[in-house]
Amino acid sequence: MTIQKLLIANRSEIAMRIIKTARAHGIATVAVYAPQDRLAPFVFAADEAYPLVHDGMQAYLDQDHIISIAKRAGVDAIHPGYGFLAENDSFALRVEAAGITWIGPTRTRSK
16 A cells, blocks of 8 residues: 555654655655644644644544544544654554554554
8 A cells, every 4th residue: 555645643853754754755744733833843844734622742642633634634644653642552443443554663452
């Protein structure tokens, strides 16, 4: 599967690095941002940007909202960066259950 559009479920310098790499590979990017980040460089660097509903860290932990935005934006994949939801198995599983490719740490489900 070729990824054509990627949602970045992170912020700031992490998001900027992912945007730069995606752009180098011809992949469109979607940023999500908390209200206080609305003027941050990563919001403007992405091809599309969508506001999150909560403030601060809570905004970037709202799995339902992030997946809803991903579906609305028509992304092929979600990249969580690191921190926030990056090592959250339940989020990775929910992303995949929504038919979206997970680009992040390998899930560590118990066998």
